[in-house]
Amino acid sequence: MRSRTGGGGVTNDDIPIGRRVASWRVRRSMTQQMLADRLRRSKSWVDKIERGARALDRYSVIQEVAHVLRVDPEVLLGQPPSTPAGTPDGVDDIRAALARYDIPQAAPRTDELRRQVGHAWLTYQHAHYGQLVRVLPGLLDAAQGARSPELLVQTYRITSSLLVKLGEADLAWLAADRAMSTASDDPLLAATATISIAQALRAQGRDHLALAALLPAANRVLPQSTHSGDQEVCVTFGDQTSRKPLDHEGQGDRWGRAVGGVLLVQAALAAVGCGEHRRADELIDRAVGVATNLRGYDDTHHTSFGPVVVELARVLVAAQRGDADAALQRHSTIVRREGWRRLPAEYRSAYLVDVARVYLQVGDLRGAARALVDADCVAPAEVRCRPLARTVIADVARGHPAPAGVARLATLVGLTR
Incomplete structure (x- = not known):
């Protein structure tokens, strides 16, 4: 794969990251304004990112955009999704x-x-x-x-x-x-x-x-x-x-x-x-x-x-x-x-991971952490094997300090802060 800088950020192929953001925004049936509102940024910021007029080169910001678009950050970067620790082979x-x-x-x-x-x-x-x-x-x-x-x-x-x-x-x-x-x-x-x-x-x-x-x-x-x-x-x-x-x-x-x-x-x-x-x-x-x-x-x-x-x-x-x-x-x-x-353990745990994302929407890191820890107690594999859960854990673990329990989960799934 070729690595390239420009067009709004760094990706591992010839598609600029801004175009990837625009593509996934359209697939999610979101306008630029809707994406901007969910990111708590301006429509102009989204427009510049998508046109490549502004760089999207900070991984923490890429994670935020990926979270709203419901994809792994690696997808926006044009990289194969990394395999979380604990993901079963086979x-x-x-x-x-x-x-x-x-x-x-x-x-x-x-x-x-x-x-x-x-x-x-x-x-x-x-x-x-x-x-x-x-x-x-x-x-x-x-x-x-x-x-x-x-x-x-x-x-x-x-x-x-x-x-x-x-x-x-x-x-x-x-x-x-x-x-x-x-x-x-x-x-x-x-x-x-x-x-x-x-x-x-x-x-x-x-x-x-x-x-x-x-x-x-x-x-x-x-x-x-x-x-x-x-x-x-x-x-x-x-x-x-x-x-x-x-x-x-x-x-x-x-x-x-x-x-x-x-x-x-x-x-x-x-x-x-x-x-x-x-x-x-x-x-x-x-x-x-x-x-x-x-x-x-x-x-x-x-x-x-x-x-x-x-x-x-x-x-x-x-x-x-x-x-x-x-x-x-x-x-x-x-x-x-x-x-x-x-309800089955799988169903409850998956729902709690989704609820952790809702807590993040309102900026409640402790609530998100509590939901993740509860999900892990109900069905550990649901939290530790799923790429989606890994992304939520990373979002919560970025808090300073990381809420209790989430730092341990981040370590278990191979994430570093």
């Missing part, structure tokens, strides 16, 4: 398993494969990512050789979710796309695959594409009249509207509603990422209606959906549209609920 083995097209001669029995897939889901939900990285290549081989589309879809979904955690969004999208192709004849399985598709797209910063996938999928699996009051849950994206929900009855009804509820939650997060704040609020309100009418279902599709999940999403939507204070007030109430403690 992603190349997963990539190789996804690239194999030869079918094993002896496929495992379906009941044995189902047991293995169930164990993999538990491993993921407990955030034992190192163990899961070692297991997945063999599980992918077994599932691809079996004759069970349902279990193969689940295996691809687990793989995609883990790869998103490890910062491998492109490979995660490949696994999610495989899930969708496998599930094409089953509307409910296809809807679960759409959850993975959307998570991978959002991790790539492609919120518009995620939203375009999520809304039709939600319409297909939810009844035409899902109540938040008596509002119909029929949401559209452009001219993409689906008004042919599944036939719902009994447990299948509850499964469809749970999957549909997650699709609405993901759609709300994608919408606010696109700057469509009103639509995000409407989607959250509709997800409330789904969750309110959903009680006592068997979470076969591993959605974790329920009223608390919707309220956590409401916190993140409020924070991303700039209402950080209101978001934190709501957060402090939700985490006292019994439903919060019943």
Whole structure:
């Protein structure tokens, strides 16, 4: 790679850093003024950075810009993202398993494969990512050789979710796309695959594409009249509207509603990422209606959906549209609920890392540190293996002095102040 200075900063290729900032700002559906406001700087400052009229050569400032744009600083610098200490090896083995097209001669029995897939889901939900990285290549081989589309879809979904955690969004999208192709004849399985598709797209910063996938999928699996009051849950994206929900009855009804509820939650997060704040609020309100009418279902599709999940999403939507204070007030109430403690460790820890970012929005380093330490107590790998968490730790550790507990985390993940 060539190193170059100029065009507003130093990068390791021929694209000036200012152009990278502009590109990611557009992908995040932000105007120059919006980026300036979140950085607490002037629009003129952003414009000069993007045009190369002002140098962006201080790493601490690059970190601030990267944090607002939700990318690693290395992305703005044109460098391969560094691997945090504690990140499990083995992603190349997963990539190789996804690239194999030869079918094993002896496929495992379906009941044995189902047991293995169930164990993999538990491993993921407990955030034992190192163990899961070692297991997945063999599980992918077994599932691809079996004759069970349902279990193969689940295996691809687990793989995609883990790869998103490890910062491998492109490979995660490949696994999610495989899930969708496998599930094409089953509307409910296809809807679960759409959850993975959307998570991978959002991790790539492609919120518009995620939203375009999520809304039709939600319409297909939810009844035409899902109540938040008596509002119909029929949401559209452009001219993409689906008004042919599944036939719902009994447990299948509850499964469809749970999957549909997650699709609405993901759609709300994608919408606010696109700057469509009103639509995000409407989607959250509709997800409330789904969750309110959903009680006592068997979470076969591993959605974790329920009223608390919707309220956590409401916190993140409020924070991303700039209402950080209101978001934190709501957060402090939700985490006292019994439903919060019943969520998987992975889910709670990931949410707490997001909340640490909200505390940073309001300049509360102690609150951010407390959220990070709590996240580490719930699921250490969620904090120590994820590039996103590493960036938040670095932001908090820049405080003088670094808040208690965060200096230790910074050392554990290989960061230096």
